Amino acid sequence: MALTELQASVDKNPVTQGEYIALTVTADDDLESQALDTSALLKNFIVGRTSVGRSTQIINFDTRKETRWQILISPKQLGQVTIPAFEINGVKSNPIALQVVDSASQPQQMQNLFLRTSVSSDEAYVGQLITYKVKLYLAVDLQRGVLSAPNLDGAQVKQVGDDKDSTDIVNGRRYRVIERTYSIVADNPGKLMISGVNFSGDVLVNGAGGGMFSFQESRPVQAQGDSTVVTIKPVPQSYVGDWLVADVVALQEDWKDGQTYEAGQPITRNISLYASNADETSLPDLNIPLPPGMRSYPDKAVKKTIARDGQTVAKLTQTVAIVPSKAGDFTLPEVKVAWWNPHLNKEEYATLPARQIKVKPASNTPTPDLTMPTPTTTTSAGYWPAATAILAVLWLMTLGLWLSARRKAPIKVVDRIMATATTPTAPANLQSAIDKDDAAEVLNALLHEVSSIKGQNISLGQLTQLSAPLAAIASKIQAAHYSRTPKETAPLYQELQGALAQFRSDELQKKQQKSPLSSLNP
Numbered sequence: 199m200a201l202t203e204l205q206a207s208v209d210k211n212p213v214t215q216g217e218y219i220a221l222t223v224t225a226d227d228d229l230e231s232q233a234l235d236t237s238a239l240l241k242n243f244i245v246g247r248t249s250v251g252r253s254t255q256i257i258n259f260d261t262r263k264e265t266r267w268q269i270l271i272s273p274k275q276l277g278q279v280t281i282p283a284f285e286i287n288g289v290k291s292n293p294i295a296l297q298v299v300d301s302a303s304q305p306q307q308m309q310n311l312f313l314r315t316s317v318s319s320d321e322a323y324v325g326q327l328i329t330y331k332v333k334l335y336l337a338v339d340l341q342r343g344v345l346s347a348p349n350l351d352g353a354q355v356k357q358v359g360d361d362k363d364s365t366d367i368v369n370g371r372r373y374r375v376i377e378r379t380y381s382i383v384a385d386n387p388g389k390l391m392i393s394g395v396n397f398s399g400d401v402l403v404n405g406a407g408g409g410m411f412s413f414q415e416s417r418p419v420q421a422q423g424d425s426t427v428v429t430i431k432p433v434p435q436s437y438v439g440d441w442l443v444a445d446v447v448a449l450q451e452d453w454k455d456g457q458t459y460e461a462g463q464p465i466t467r468n469i470s471l472y473a474s475n476a477d478e479t480s481l482p483d484l485n486i487p488l489p490p491g492m493r494s495y496p497d498k499a500v501k502k503t504i505a506r507d508g509q510t511v512a513k514l515t516q517t518v519a520i521v522p523s524k525a526g527d528f529t530l531p532e533v534k535v536a537w538w539n540p541h542l543n544k545e546e547y548a549t550l551p552a553r554q555i556k557v558k559p560a561s562n563t564p565t566p567d568l569t570m571p572t573p574t575t576t577t578s579a580g581y582w583p584a585a586t587a588i589l590a591v592l593w594l595m596t597l598g599l600w601l602s603a604r605r606k607a608p609i610k611v612v613d614r615i616m617a618t619a620t621t622p623t624a625p626a627n628l629q630s631a632i633d634k635d636d637a638a639e640v641l642n643a644l645l646h647e648v649s650s651i652k653g654q655n656i657s658l659g660q661l662t663q664l665s666a667p668l669a670a671i672a673s674k675i676q677a678a679h680y681s682r683t684p685k686e687t688a689p690l691y692q693e694l695q696g697a698l699a700q701f702r703s704d705e706l707q708k709k710q711q712k713s714p715l716s717s718l719n720p
Contacts, residue, residue: 201227204291206284212297214309215276218246221269223284223291228252228263236269238282241692243261246270247417271416273298303641310337313397315423323431323540325480326443327510328382329358332395332423335366335373341416343399345378354383354479359505381503383477383508387432394423437545439536440482442688444473444512445535447548455553462560464495464519471514471535471549481514487531488520495519495677521677525559628698632691637679640691641672647698651705667697 209220223234231250239245248269255262265383273279273296281294311334318329330348347355362377384390398420433441450470459465471481478501488494496518504511522528530553539546628647631639648664662669671694678685 201225201229201287201289204284204286204289206281206291206294208281208294211294213273215298215300215320216272216420216422218270218272218420220417221281221294223269225265225286225289226263227265228254228288229265233265233285233286234267236267236284238284239269239271240275241281243271243281244274246272247416272418272420276488277298278481280428309335310403311335311397311401311421313395313421313423315394315426317392317426317428319428320426321429321431322384323443323538324384324387324433325441326383326540327475327477327480328384328428329475329510330380330382330426332378332380332390334376334378334397334421335368336376336401337371337373340374340404341400341402341696343397343419343478345376346379346396348382348395349380350389350390350392352384352386353390354477356381356386356477356503358503359509379505381477382428383480384428384430387430390428390430392426392428395427396423397421432541434538434545437538439545441472442476442480442535442537442653443540444476444480444537445539446472446474446540447476447535447546448472449533449548449550450534451550453553458523458556458558461522461525461557461561463622464521465555467518467520469516469518469533471516471548473512473537475510476512477510478512481512484514484516484533484535486516489528489531490529491522491524491526493521493523493673493676493699495521516686519677522557525557528554528555528557529553544577626697632695635687637675637687640675640694644668644672644694644698648701651702665697665701668694668701671697 201303204227205224207222207224209222210217211219213219221239224240236245236248246269249266251266251268253264253266255264256651271281276298279296279298281296283293284291294372314333314335316331322328332345334343334345347357358379358381364375364377366373366375382390382392398418401419403415403417411633433460448471452468467486469484469486471484473481481501481656483499486494486496496516500515502513504513533550535548537546537548538544585657628640628643631643645656645661648668656664659674671690675687675694678687678690
């Protein structure tokens with residue numbers, strides 16, 4: 199037996215660009231797998247998987263052997279493409295003229311797989327979310343596949359939610375439909391080119407020959423969606439505030455009116471910002487103003503994007519603890535967020551109304567005793583006349599000594615009086631207050647230490663101007679003291695002592711620099 203015949207055939211002609219077809223080459227002899235050279239196909243085709251099969255038939259003692267190569271190929275260009283002739287041991291196959299057409303020219307009911315894409319709008323503003331949907335239609339069983347994201351520059355692309363799987367009938371043929379949604383946010387104005395997505399994978403099709411005994415085989419497929427151009431408009435010059443463009447924007451807060459709060463106790467506010475058809479990265483930080491006499495301790499804002507009923511909703515949640523420092527009636531100002539309505543082309547505002555609150559004195563603050571002491575009555579003058587005489591004598595002696603000292607050193611007496619007037623009258627021990635873990639005593643002792651260093655009475659409000667680190671640590675200690683949940687204060691006290699030591703060293707250095715002797719110090 200020797201090779202006498204070599205035949206080549208395709209399972210489909212014409213073929214759409216990008217579609218894979220099966221090229222079959224059959225030899226009437228038992229040959230090695232590498233006997234067929236397919237390198238000539240690489241010029242005009244994408245060459246996929248190649249499979250080799252052999253068979254032997256014996257009829258009336260007549261033996262017939264066969265070797266079959268099946269090569270999956272996809273044409274690279276439109277028009278007429280020629281599959282070259284193959285040669286094995288001097289025997290050649292016939293060349294095949296293959297007609298390649300555009301996928302758009304083929305009726306969809308004849309296609310086993312195709313893509314459809316859509317965009318929510320052909321115009322959008324910078325920062326506005328554009329919804330890009332991709333639908334993959336399959337009339338054959340999908341074995342595996344990969345759908346690429348749209349390729350574009352100057353924009354952020356994210357997949358929204360999970361893929362949706364459904365069925366649809368197109369031109370009388372039933373298709374399996376896999377839908378995927380992307381959000382696109384452009385960064386700059388101009389023309390935004392959204393290149394078509396690509397799908398590549400493997401499907402199961404009936405094998406060559408047909409009949410009741412034919413088997414399904416895996417066939418690679420690929421498809422590409424259409425490209426789209428979207429016009430991106432700049433931020434309007436009339437807009438004021440942090441740029442936010444969405445369909446609808448709203449502020450929401452869980453708040454109960456008519457409640458009374460206590461000075462020094464934190465008031466928790468949970469405010470949520472919702473923006474329909476927007477991305478979480480576009481949401482601005484909330485500006486929550488406060489009246490005088492209150493401090494705020496905000497947590498880090500939490501942002502996320504939610505896909506609901508085919509809409510994309512961005513949400514920002516801001517939790518802030520407000521601590522009133524005194525009792526009284528307060529007004530929490532209105533919270534306002536500016537946003538741009540693309541449908542009306544105007545600036546609008548999402549608002550929370552102002553809140554009226556009442557703050558009562560702290561329950562742990564001692565109430566001063568304002569009652570006058572009742573005078574003690576006695577029936578006899580007793581020792582009062584003698585005591586009065588003794589006090590008069592002592593007062594005269596003290597006055598004499600003071601006048602004598604004033605004559606001798608009047609300047610020192612004035613200095614001493616001034617020093618006494620500028621020294622705090624209620625000294626406190628910082629370490630003792632720290633050991634008690636009493637925030638009020640710790641802050642009182644801190645002010646005493648700073649006043650001693652500066653030589654004048656220093657209030658908590660003046661501490662910020664003197665030392666920002668000490669003022670910041672004092673605020674942290676206040677927040678920890680007034681928090682409803684227990685907080686570790688030992689690290690704060692240690693940090694306070696270190697900052698106080700640095701402040702004392704800095705002040706000493708300033709005094710030395712002002713002294714005339716400092717220039718003589720080597």
